[in-house]
Amino acid sequence: MSGAGALRRLRDVVAADMAGADVAHDLGHLDRVAGLTARLAMREGRDGFVAAVAAYVHDHHRAAEARLGRVVAPAECRDEARDALRRAAIEEALWDPVLDAVEATGRYTFSAGEPAPDPVGAAAVIAACLHDADMLDAMGAIGIARAFAYGGAIGEPLWDPSAPPSSQRYRSGPTGSVVAHFHEKLLRLRGELRTAAGREMGERRHAALEEFLRRFREEWVDAHGDDATAPPAP
Template sequence: MNPSEILTKTENYVRQKLEGEGTGHDWWHIHRVRNMALKIGKEENADLFVVELAALLHDIADHKFHDGDEDIGPATARNWLENLNVDEKAINHVTHIIRDASFKGAEVDTPMKTIEGKVVQDADRLDALGAIGIARAFAYGGHKGRELHNPDIPPKKHDSFDQYKKSTGPTLNHFYEKLFLLKDRMNTDYGLKLAEERHQFMEEFVNRFLLEWDGKE
């Protein structure tokens, strides 16, 4: 099976599995991340086959929806790619990207070992920023039954992935616990440029939110 056929089958598989999902981790999230990863990957002269496969499969079984299981995503991706007879080296590369790409806490480093991993991580993080990032944060918070904001519950700087996964704070805390931290963790110049613009928009949104919350607008 040639690379084009593998990518087409993988796109169809992911779309069928995630289409209509309502927490912001749906097919259209994958679609945006894939397109952004390819754009950054071209700038970085990355292996676009690995980049596209990893972007397509990065949320195929997210730990957030599988009781915090960090292994199910890479394992699901590996099973799919082995069934398509993808080269073992490419499978290992893709599954390592999937395992390492996600944010794991404010005090937890998540370095990527390859340019392909850095590209996919940047693309995924960009989709957590800006207007879409705001929308996704509140969609997920609503799904989890979280308050919009509670001034009596301060944000926390999680120093382990387990702490981060167990967080149940209000959605606005998520901006301080993760989203506002992403800009300074971008790997590529192109990703950083976009992140700076989206970060500024989020800051303006949160400032406005707090003004309205306090009736000061």
């Protein structure tokens, strides 16, 4: 099977597996992350096909989170991701390198708790590219769209002056508002990017986040007459 054919087959398999995932981790997200991961990997001198395969199976833990109602690490869903590779007839020799890269992404963190060490070994470069692609999809215009789609799905307000952004380390789960989420997480992603190409793309996407927040704040002040209840400037 050609690389393109194998990816189409894997995409079909994963589409069914991810049917219960939240709106921010749908098949469209996987398509975008697969494309970005492949591009970043090739810039790093790695196999873009292997990188794209890893991207398509990197979010099985999100479907598990939707089922179980708790945070699930990628390592907990290694068997499910392996089964997806098997059903898609991905070459068996690629399974462990792909799964190791996916698992390694779970050791990158800026959430509350002790920071984990960087992944090492053969999976490290693919893991860094996958990590950056995932972060990049949470930034820029698409990141803005995803944030509001997810916030709407869970009933978060656009902005709640009584629930300002936390200055503490980011914690998974709902925040006080979608705009608070920008300050608590999305504006911090630029500093988490691991590859040179990812950082280059991240600059443009970070600028889009800041421009959106400036305009949101201006329009909030227009509506309310002062800035006492407006969100903080980016």
